[in-house]
Amino acid sequence: MATNLYDVVIIGAGPVGLMLSTCLSRWGYKIKHIDNRPEPTVTGRADGIQPRSLDLLRNMGLKRKIMEYEPAKVYEVAFWDPSAKGIHRTGTWASCPKFIDARHPFTTLLHQGLIERVFIEDVEKNGTQIQRPWTITGFKNDGVDPTYPVEVNLAHVDGTASETVRAKYLFSGEGARSFVREQLKIGIKYKDPIAHVWGVMDGVVRTTFPDIKMKCTIHSDAGSIMVIPRESNMVRLYIQIASSTDKDWNPRKSATAEEVQQRAKDILKPYTISWDRVEWFSVYPIGQGIAERYTLDERVFMGGDACHTHSPKAGQGMNTAFLDAVNLAWKIHHVESGFAPRSLLSTYESERKLIAENLLDFDARYAKLFSARIPSAGEVAGAAEASDLEENEFIKTFKASCEFTSGYGVAYNPNTINWSPSHAAQHPLFLTSEKGTALRTGRTLPNATVTRAVDANVVHLEQEIPLNGSYRVYVFGGRPATTSRALSDLATHMATPTSFFATFAHKDKALDRYHEKHTPHTSFLSLLTIFNSPRSAIEIDDVLPPVFATYRDHVYADDVWDARVPEAKAAAHAKMGLDEEKGGVVVVRPDGYVGAVVRLEEGSGTCEALNKYFGAVTGRRMGEERASL
């Protein structure tokens, strides 16, 4: 490969660029990654990692490194409203309430620079360097080289050096001011015409305000403020300086640190607050917008703030950026590995733009409520006591949105990779959320705790395959005595050379894969088997056909009680809504979302249905269809 040829050129080393770079560097791609800042974020910026994002970071082996920085954890949000004496708490609400089945029911607060550091260390370990401070000066998809169709011009920010490279893909993670987006003349649609100017201040305070270690939204007669605890005993305050609904609206309106502090003191009365030190302070206007397209040619892509901007209130920016990047990363990987046709790339925009639209809808409702002045308690006749939870509009919106803000509300629509009754693959054994399974395609697999057979370790089933770019095929085996024939039939049909399992088998058969736990047969998928049986009763070589037994580190006993399904004998089966006797097969996309669910049955049907699903996903004929050609 010539030195100026890259698989992907990534512009911007914020959350979206780093996540993409991390995935693709791990999977062996050659990346050119630049950022126009001389160094990573030093202070401030985004800082909220939502529960689902933390699952993702754990799946990448990065959670422990994040936690080493001792981030603040937000379990509850407190709501404060005006009262006769100043402000009073109207109630608190879990930030990730119990109705959401989350492993980590809290928001993790840590400044963006520390998070960037974790990713940068990882990409460097995998051979990618962030080139700083460099910027993009031009690009074109000229197709001069059909393998590397995109030419990209890069330059040092001081203009002393420049470089022209060719790439298979160009990605803009440049943030709200995206050169790439401007060049492509992609417009921004404003969902909400109201713009705001925000002041944000990170620092160490001393205060009599009792909820300073909670996330708080405070409305007072002196204005509104949001309190967010931070690592290292810090607290972040968001204060709205101006709104386009103000009479004297000026988007360039600013405020000094002292003014913002005075404002905070006024809002927090009767409590006192003072600052030991201020770590970061900034005032910036926020418009709420969404890019009309995320790509024009499926070669030049954008993600993160380049595609969607919104208020920082719900702590969604970085999380949406992470998920944009992971969604694109595995799709590029599958196309470039020959697993999937180029058309897979079209699902990046359709899936991620929908989520951004949902986010902006939510944000608009939330921000509007936040800035609306609510009548003070004193003004309301018969005001409820402070200890009651007053269900005003703001709190209602907040509650309704918890699933969305936690990250578990993401629901991709049916398409090639998210099976539905209107999918190209038709077979009577597909199960739907109306019939035979509780799972919904396009949503994350629920968590489930099981016991690994080989070492009796109690593990998180949904975390057992790391983010390695492979599909995860969960074979829920029900009762071994019931399904033994169905499993051996499935194994037999999977062994035929035209099956979904055999089609992408490793070509270098001679290579020793004895110690390869996750992908011994093919890097296209990883296989897991879960039995409704106590661990000690599972003799892998007795109950499993040899092809399944090869994945012996991924055989589990569904024998751990779960408070969410207290009556179930096999909690993991029950949480998936699968028959505890007969099981079923759940296909999970490389990014953790359910792709398809198939009944486990004797005969060829189960494998046929999987062949059809993966046939559609990969754009190939599989199984009988191919064999009969």
Add this chain to the structure above:
Amino acid sequence: MATNLYDVVIIGAGPVGLMLSTCLSRWGYKIKHIDNRPEPTVTGRADGIQPRSLDLLRNMGLKRKIMEYEPAKVYEVAFWDPSAKGIHRTGTWASCPKFIDARHPFTTLLHQGLIERVFIEDVEKNGTQIQRPWTITGFKNDGVDPTYPVEVNLAHVDGTASETVRAKYLFSGEGARSFVREQLKIGIKYKDPIAHVWGVMDGVVRTTFPDIKMKCTIHSDAGSIMVIPRESNMVRLYIQIASSTDKDWNPRKSATAEEVQQRAKDILKPYTISWDRVEWFSVYPIGQGIAERYTLDERVFMGGDACHTHSPKAGQGMNTAFLDAVNLAWKIHHVESGFAPRSLLSTYESERKLIAENLLDFDARYAKLFSARIPSAGEVAGAAEASDLEENEFIKTFKASCEFTSGYGVAYNPNTINWSPSHAAQHPLFLTSEKGTALRTGRTLPNATVTRAVDANVVHLEQEIPLNGSYRVYVFGGRPATTSRALSDLATHMATPTSFFATFAHKDKALDRYHEKHTPHTSFLSLLTIFNSPRSAIEIDDVLPPVFATYRDHVYADDVWDARVPEAKAAAHAKMGLDEEKGGVVVVRPDGYVGAVVRLEEGSGTCEALNKYFGAVTGRRMGEERASL
């Protein structure tokens, strides 16, 4: 301080020396720490961290660093016995069964060098360097300098340099061959006259043996073997080469790696095994012995293998070493801080030697059974089926010993710091395990999950105060409405200058301690309050007297359901066996063992009882006794 004066000179940088060094370096002591090896352990040696030790490492903030090395976790032990075909599994047993209430019910396996590295990094961060390869050549407690009574002669192992220093204490963590012990002419008592020669091999294997990722004890007609999974896909095999009960016993008997591998192959039949690589191999004789004294003068101390040696089978060596060191560390700290009289140091030997004796008793029984050949299944008429758990003597001993091996069985006898009805402090409000509490002094505080009031974080109560050398005073407040007067009375009496709380108050009152979470009043103790109340109902400034409210980061709601006390309204209160309405005060020693339990009552009694307990502990008159002088 002259450059050759040290608080403590530590010989040996294995687990015991490093644990002592880590604690004392963190607490600001000046340490001279030498080791006669040129570098930390590279391969092999001890590797098992028991559940209670992992709690301790977490309490020190070191667990995450240990876990980053991805250690193996042993949840179950499999027992294999001879059968007609070779060997068969007779059963499995949890290594830390459910009847033990452990946060981490598994053994963590990681080679000693990686563990040492975690400690070395910590001591270096706190200003102590390990001087290598240096050795001790002489020492005397000559009292020439009453503050630094011990002279220690140190030399480079190649004799090119030497150094004489003076210290308050000398500690030998030299291992089984202790120069210090020999010089002091302290004998070794052999509990069990039987000696053994062991072969031990770490490596990466490929095998058809199904339990290679479990801890296994295997008896076959070809001999006995122990299998222990390791980090990095390795496995450790312990094979007994010879025993002093053999006819041709020779303690110098050895074996080559090939011989040991052949032996393993023979024992594991009908399964096959081969080695991809061998990381470490060693053959060594093990005698079972215990030092008659741990110190003669309470200036020169020993701990770890210098005091007790035994077979490696139960994975106890490093764990006992850790606990020796922590036990000594806080006692030196309290004596040197002026919190306690020198006599406190005598409890080091009395407490730790008892544990070593228990360990050796257990080990002797276990090792004897392990090396005894058990009749093969074929020899036994009507042999039970392999799937049944055959309760032979070995398995019975193992089960009975789980509490001990997990580390939770440690039970120190009554003494000055472990209150009992015969304690010097007498007061009617002391509670005993027979009356008013489930707790036993001298045992670890049970774990309990609670909600922190200030930030709604769900936390592990027993971990909330880090290992900082302070006593932990847990005030279980029961129902706030019931105990409000009792709490304010306690606060009032604690505020008197002669109370246990005020006696060691920080002297530099001018120092700003606003951000000091754990020890704002005194470094002698940390205070925690736990209410039987939902978190949202706890308004700290309303329910707590100001002195308690100062510890506002340590106020908790006992509102988390616990499967072990399913009927309890307040699970933490219930686990302590305290009245859920009226609460009680639990004093926990700096190393996590319960010191005393006192009823929480209106009036002066609760504070009086605490004054008496701490009066005995510190050798001072406190409260009314002092005030009336």
